[in-house]
Amino acid sequence: MDTELFIARRLFGGRENKEHLSGRIIAIALTGIALGMTLMLLAVAVVTGFKKEIRNKVTGFGGHIQVVNFDTNLSYETAPVSCQQPFLSRLASIGNIRSVVPFATKPGIIKTGENIQGVVLKGVDNTYPWEFFKTHLTQGKIPSFQGERSPEVLVSENLCALLRLKTEDTLYIYFINENERIPRIRQFRISGVYRTNLQEFDNLFVIGDLRQVRHINNWDSLQISGFEIMTADFSQLDATTMRVRESVTSYNTEPGSTLRTLSVRQKFPQIFDWLSILDMNVWVILTLMVMVAGFNMISALLVLILERSRMIGTLKSLGSPDKSIRRIFLYLSGFLIARGLFWGNLLGLALFYLQKFTGIIRLDPASYYMEIVPVHLTLGQVLALNGGALGITLLMMILPTLYISRISPDKTLRFD
Numbered sequence: 001m002d003t004e005l006f007i008a009r010r011l012f013g014g015r016e017n018k019e020h021l022s023g024r025i026i027a028i029a030l031t032g033i034a035l036g037m038t039l040m041l042l043a044v045a046v047v048t049g050f051k052k053e054i055r056n057k058v059t060g061f062g063g064h065i066q067v068v069n070f071d072t073n074l075s076y077e078t079a080p081v082s083c084q085q086p087f088l089s090r091l092a093s094i095g096n097i098r099s100v101v102p103f104a105t106k107p108g109i110i111k112t113g114e115n116i117q118g119v120v121l122k123g124v125d126n127t128y129p130w131e132f133f134k135t136h137l138t139q140g141k142i143p144s145f146q147g148e149r150s151p152e153v154l155v156s157e158n159l160c161a162l163l164r165l166k167t168e169d170t171l172y173i174y175f176i177n178e179n180e181r182i183p184r185i186r187q188f189r190i191s192g193v194y195r196t197n198l199q200e201f202d203n204l205f206v207i208g209d210l211r212q213v214r215h216i217n218n219w220d221s222l223q224i225s226g227f228e229i230m231t232a233d234f235s236q237l238d239a240t241t242m243r244v245r246e247s248v249t250s251y252n253t254e255p256g257s258t259l260r261t262l263s264v265r266q267k268f269p270q271i272f273d274w275l276s277i278l279d280m281n282v283w284v285i286l287t288l289m290v291m292v293a294g295f296n297m298i299s300a301l302l303v304l305i306l307e308r309s310r311m312i313g314t315l316k317s318l319g320s321p322d323k324s325i326r327r328i329f330l331y332l333s334g335f336l337i338a339r340g341l342f343w344g345n346l347l348g349l350a351l352f353y354l355q356k357f358t359g360i361i362r363l364d365p366a367s368y369y370m371e372i373v374p375v376h377l378t379l380g381q382v383l384a385l386n387g388g389a390l391g392i393t394l395l396m397m398i399l400p401t402l403y404i405s406r407i408s409p410d411k412t413l414r415f416d
Helices: 003-013 015-019 021-062 087-093 131-135 157-163 210-217 234-248 269-307 309-317 322-358 379-406
Strands: 065-069 097-111 116-124 137-140 152-156 170-175 184-194 205-209 226-231 259-263
Touching (some): 003 322, 021 131, 021 269, 021 322, 021 379, 087 097, 087 234, 116 170, 116 210, 131 137, 152 157, 157 184, 205 210, 234 259, 269 309, 269 322, 269 379, 309 322, 322 379
Parallel strands (some): 152 184
Antiparallel strands (some): 065 226, 065 259, 097 170, 097 226, 137 184, 170 184
């Protein structure tokens, strides 16, 4: 066995250390490391969970990638494209794509006896994945689009409260087409009510039958606004968007045949820029916690070196070089830091799972867009936090071990 490692293990496991001054200082340092790791885990879990929750809500309304007419701007009044596209078969070769569904949008105005509200009717068909809205459904049921044009729509809880509506109520939406002076009025029936707490979208979208939008826009049975694509791994969104763009690029000269591919980051840049700012907050917290833990351990190690000065003098008199003795205390520091990290992980993960399964800490949905504090952690994040904290703190331990070279054996052993 490595001699330095053997001595470090004996020092680490020695019960008499608790009676020394260094024992109390080390206990304080380990408490700081444990609390620091707990805070780091919770900070990463909360920020990651918040970003994931907001991202899922935004993509739930518009997909990860949209393929639309090149002439379509960022408004919801879209130029039509054909639902029969040659690139659809080529998308199957892109492994990260989970679903491709057609959609169409049409801005309109809901008018009740006393209230008026601008909305967007989003039309989908029976192939649409309803998992997102099923998760956030609070009343009623998901619309059914069997048979003829279905009058059933899905409306947000915010709109229902604003317009004093409920499930099974009749809803009238006014639509205006270009070159038409008289607005078109369509009657719908509220089959279900959803709530995502993302008010910017809850107050805007009414989900209905794709054939209704076609009929309002005077489109034929093959025309749609575009395609929504859901990916399996959001971290590969940019690469997948590039591959989709390569597949759908059209070189036809026929007007209106060119398509444009937009990722959700490009469609809602302000939301994702805001989420990226949260990463800076996490890095500040991690840096502060690691620095505090490092300086606590520097203080503890200096006291430990002073208390073990006689042992250091003995080892030097026996011919041990300073480098070997410094290695002993670096090993010892590693053991102590690992103990602090263990208790920090235990407490941090316990609080993480408590919040994840009970939602004990709640939020104001009007301010935070969700009712409970969301948390999300991966094994990679836990390992990265522990590895980074251990490595950086150990590097900081090199500085106090340099004091060992200043300890003289003749002075430490003079009175032994």
